[in-house]
Amino acid sequence: MATIELINVEKKFGDVHAVKPMNLTVRDGEFVVLLGPSGCGKTTTLRMISGLEAVTGGQILLNGRDVTWERPSDRDIAFVFQFFALYSHMTARENIAFPLQAQGERREVVRQRVEDVSRLLRMEHVLDVRPGALSGGDQQRVALARALVRHPAAFLMDEPLGALDADFRETMRAEIKRLHIDQHATTVYVTHDQIEAMAMGDRIVVMSDADVQQVGTPAEVYHDPANLFVARFIGSPGMNLVPGRYVRGVLHLAEGATYKVPDAWAPSLDAATRGDGDLILGFRPEAATVGVDSAIPATVYATDLHGGYTMLHLELGNNTIIHARTTREAKYAINTPVRFDLDPAMVRFFDPATEAAIIPEVRA
Amino acid sequence: MFGIDIPLPDFWVVYFFIFWVLVGSTAAPVVFRHKGHHPLIGIVVGAAVGALSGIAFTLLLAALQPLADLLDDPLASILVSIVVSAAIILALLAFVRRFVPESGGAGPRAVEAAGGPRAPVTYSARVDKVDPGWQSVQALRASVVIMLAGLTLIPVIWMAMTAFKSYPDAVASPPKVVFDPTLEGIVTLMTKRRNLDSAQIAEYEARDDLNWADRIMLKSGKAIIGQSDYVKRLRNSLIIAGTSTVLSVSMGLLAAYAFSRFRVPGEGDLLFFILSTRMLPPVVVTIPIFLMYRELGLYDTHLGLIALYTAFNLSFSVWLLKGFIDEIPKEYEEAALVDGYTRLQAFRRIVMPEAVTGIAATTVFCFIFAWNEYAFALMLTTDKARTAPPHIPSMIGSGVVEWAAIAAGSLFFLIPVVIVTFALRKYLLRGVTFGAIRQG
Numbered sequence: 001m002a003t004i005e006l007i008n009v010e011k012k013f014g015d016v017h018a019v020k021p022m023n024l025t026v027r028d029g030e031f032v033v034l035l036g037p038s039g040c041g042k043t044t045t046l047r048m049i050s051g052l053e054a055v056t057g058g059q060i061l062l063n064g065r066d067v068t069w070e071r072p073s074d075r076d077i078a079f080v081f082q083f084f085a086l087y088s089h090m091t092a093r094e095n096i097a098f099p100l101q102a103q104g105e106r107r108e109v110v111r112q113r114v115e116d117v118s119r120l121l122r123m124e125h126v127l128d129v130r131p132g133a134l135s136g137g138d139q140q141r142v143a144l145a146r147a148l149v150r151h152p153a154a155f156l157m158d159e160p161l162g163a164l165d166a167d168f169r170e171t172m173r174a175e176i177k178r179l180h181i182d183q184h185a186t187t188v189y190v191t192h193d194q195i196e197a198m199a200m201g202d203r204i205v206v207m208s209d210a211d212v213q214q215v216g217t218p219a220e221v222y223h224d225p226a227n228l229f230v231a232r233f234i235g236s237p238g239m240n241l242v243p244g245r246y247v248r249g250v251l252h253l254a255e256g257a258t259y260k261v262p263d264a265w266a267p268s269l270d271a272a273t274r275g276d277g278d279l280i281l282g283f284r285p286e287a288a289t290v291g292v293d294s295a296i297p298a299t300v301y302a303t304d305l306h307g308g309y310t311m312l313h314l315e316l317g318n319n320t321i322i323h324a325r326t327t328r329e330a331k332y333a334i335n336t337p338v339r340f341d342l343d344p345a346m347v348r349f350f351d352p353a354t355e356a357a358i359i360p361e362v363r364a
Numbered sequence: 365m366f367g368i369d370i371p372l373p374d375f376w377v378v379y380f381f382i383f384w385v386l387v388g389s390t391a392a393p394v395v396f397r398h399k400g401h402h403p404l405i406g407i408v409v410g411a412a413v414g415a416l417s418g419i420a421f422t423l424l425l426a427a428l429q430p431l432a433d434l435l436d437d438p439l440a441s442i443l444v445s446i447v448v449s450a451a452i453i454l455a456l457l458a459f460v461r462r463f464v465p466e467s468g469g470a471g472p473r474a475v476e477a478a479g480g481p482r483a484p485v486t487y488s489a490r491v492d493k494v495d496p497g498w499q500s501v502q503a504l505r506a507s508v509v510i511m512l513a514g515l516t517l518i519p520v521i522w523m524a525m526t527a528f529k530s531y532p533d534a535v536a537s538p539p540k541v542v543f544d545p546t547l548e549g550i551v552t553l554m555t556k557r558r559n560l561d562s563a564q565i566a567e568y569e570a571r572d573d574l575n576w577a578d579r580i581m582l583k584s585g586k587a588i589i590g591q592s593d594y595v596k597r598l599r600n601s602l603i604i605a606g607t608s609t610v611l612s613v614s615m616g617l618l619a620a621y622a623f624s625r626f627r628v629p630g631e632g633d634l635l636f637f638i639l640s641t642r643m644l645p646p647v648v649v650t651i652p653i654f655l656m657y658r659e660l661g662l663y664d665t666h667l668g669l670i671a672l673y674t675a676f677n678l679s680f681s682v683w684l685l686k687g688f689i690d691e692i693p694k695e696y697e698e699a700a701l702v703d704g705y706t707r708l709q710a711f712r713r714i715v716m717p718e719a720v721t722g723i724a725a726t727t728v729f730c731f732i733f734a735w736n737e738y739a740f741a742l743m744l745t746t747d748k749a750r751t752a753p754p755h756i757p758s759m760i761g762s763g764v765v766e767w768a769a770i771a772a773g774s775l776f777f778l779i780p781v782v783i784v785t786f787a788l789r790k791y792l793l794r795g796v797t798f799g800a801i802r803q804g
Binding site for chain 2: 050072077079081083089
């Protein structure tokens with residue numbers, strides 16, 4: 001297995017950056033997810049690692065070996081495409097054997113390894129069918145088998161679940177995750193689905209506008225977003241972001257509501273705003289608790305039951321809608337005035353000018 | 365051979381007689397099967413119904429003859445006869461459907477009892493579920509298609525028949541549909557002959573080293589003295605059309621691939637330039653090309669015609685193949701590149717098999733063009749590289765026109781195109797790609 005290092009790798013089309021210089025180290029056996037909205041450069045990054053796209057600057061190291069200008073076939077990586085790219089003129093078996101034939105393996109070895117990998121993916125029964133006659137899930141399995149059969153140093157997957165039906169995606173997600181654990185294979189996985197990224201990744205690389213926004217574990221990008229983009233993009237719905245003015249330990253929200261910031265945060269916020277300045281308060285829906293004698297007033301805008309919990313949409317003044325989670329039993333009529341509190345351990349603050357998160361001094 | 369000598373009967377009578385028999389014998393079995401009888405009974409009854417309608421058509425046509433004479437236009441009487449006889453056959457079929465008794469264990473009620481649909485459907489894999497009326501309509505449509513196909517094939521069939529006629533049969537008036545087949549035309553086509561006087565005929569007849577062709581010619585008082593030019597012309601046609609097809613398809617495939625996959629500077633202009641070679645009618649440039657070829661020593665050479673046809677077909681094949689290659693997702697090759705293949709290997713193992721439909725279609729079109737080309741072949745060749753198209757009309761020449769030989773020449777000329785198209789039909793009919801990459 002392998003480590004992948006990107007050193008200042010960039011891609012420019014003319015003067016436009018498709019990927020701004022980026023640094024990333026994927027450790028041996030790690031599952032790294034490149035996450036971002038479409039057009040953010042995540043697929044281009046993956047294609048540069050594979051060698052299908054030439055870099056315009058920087059270096060790519062595979063196991064410490066500089067492969068920046070090597071051909072895709074010499075990099076010992078496997079690529080799973082979004083729409084599988086199965087050859088329609090070959091059966092599933094021939095598709096899977098195709099990479100081995102390139103290496104000039106003996107016929108018995110090829111057959112043995114195709115059988116092994118198809119047993120691993122529980123797809124022996126479809127081996128002699130052409131891809132056109134297979135279901136989406138079986139096509140996906142053939143594509144995975146074609147990648148696995150060669151025992152490559154690393155797997156690159158470009159939205160491999162994007163072409164599947166929603167219910168089947170869950171199954172395949174688990175299958176890929178399990179496969180990664182069994183094979184201990186270094187994997188770089190591209191997706192625009194943040195739920196998929198959270199579920200599968202050891203680490204997530206959040207990208208936007210051709211740039212890396214944050215690199216971290218799923219818990220890190222969820223709880224400690226590095227900037228407003230990550231805060232909004234991760235989570236469903238994203239983090240609640242409420243603008244306000246910070247004056248000495250108290251955040252003044254719209255229409256006279258105030259929020260006293262937790263004591264642990266006060267020194268760092270004082271430092272960031274020099275005692276008086278605009279801030280953005282961020283908190284996850286589950287950080288808000290509605291209570292009778294709570295601090296912040298709001299009115300109920302809408303409620304929806306999500307099965308296990310109820311999502312309250314609360315209107316603060318100034319047309320700001322925030323989302324809060326309550327219990328399944330909680331019932332609120334629309335336009336009821338309510339008050340809510342925030343879990344002091346789960347609030348975050350952002351600088352509206354730089355959009356970056358303010359890092360608390362105790363943790364810094 | 366059989367001494368048969370029947371003049372051509374009225375064409376429309378034969379045509380519609382066959383038509384109505386075909387309609388009857390395909391539509392009636394549907395009704396009979398539906399009602400639980402054996403379909404063979406249906407075929408017999410249907411054929412009888414068709415024959416009745418055909419007779420009605422014939423009688424009507426005869427009865428309406430005065431009308432046709434009056435109007436000086438046979439079309440009106442034919443049309444009236446068609447409509448009336450069509451009404452007769454439909455009425456007869458409806459009568460059969462209405463009054464043929466149902467036999468047990470079948471029919472619409474049985475279908476419903478077996479859990480089938482209450483109302484018959486128009487499409488199902490199970491024949492007993494489909495509405496018999498709809499099935500009859502399908503049979504009718506098939507009959508119409510077969511008869512129309514037959515109508516368009518008549519000239520070709522007539523040509524094939526003429527090829528096997530003797531000279532008196534070929535020029536007989538009225539023309540003969542049933543005749544005594546002979547290989548005279550084909551032997552005439554393939555050989556050079558000289559006329560013999562009666563003493564020489566007697567001398568030849570005494571010889572015992574004559575083969576079947578010699579004997580056929582001897583009957584009309586001729587001796588074979590060698591192979592005719594036609595064989596050479598046909599060989600030239602094969603060499604020139606075959607080589608130029610292979611060249612233009614293979615070069616076109618590579619060019620189309622490059623245009624489709626790589627960023628070629630000035631791609632749009634280049635493609636337009638390639639296409640623009642098609643904008644001029646080829647005949648316009650025959651004289652300049654004739655002069656160029658004479659200077660270059662390409663006049664009357666195989667190479668000259670091959671180069672010319674390849675150049676003409678190349679624009680066509682580049683454009684056609686580019687469309688097909690554009691359809692192949694580039695992920696196919698990228699997958700192969702990642703899996704350890706070079707670009708050339710990926711091209712050979714992935715792109716070519718995926719583009720096989722396009723390659724087949726292009727091959728057929730290029731071959732037909734090069735095979736049929738007449739004007740350039742006439743202008744740029746005399747003997748050595750002359751192809752069949754300018755040769756066949758030259759056989760009309762002066763004196764007796766050997767229609768049988770000309771028809772035989774045209775027939776043999778047709779065969780290679782039929783073979784090529786037939787061999788590639790699977791790829792021509794197959795869909796462009798059947799969805800291994802899911803779009804969307």
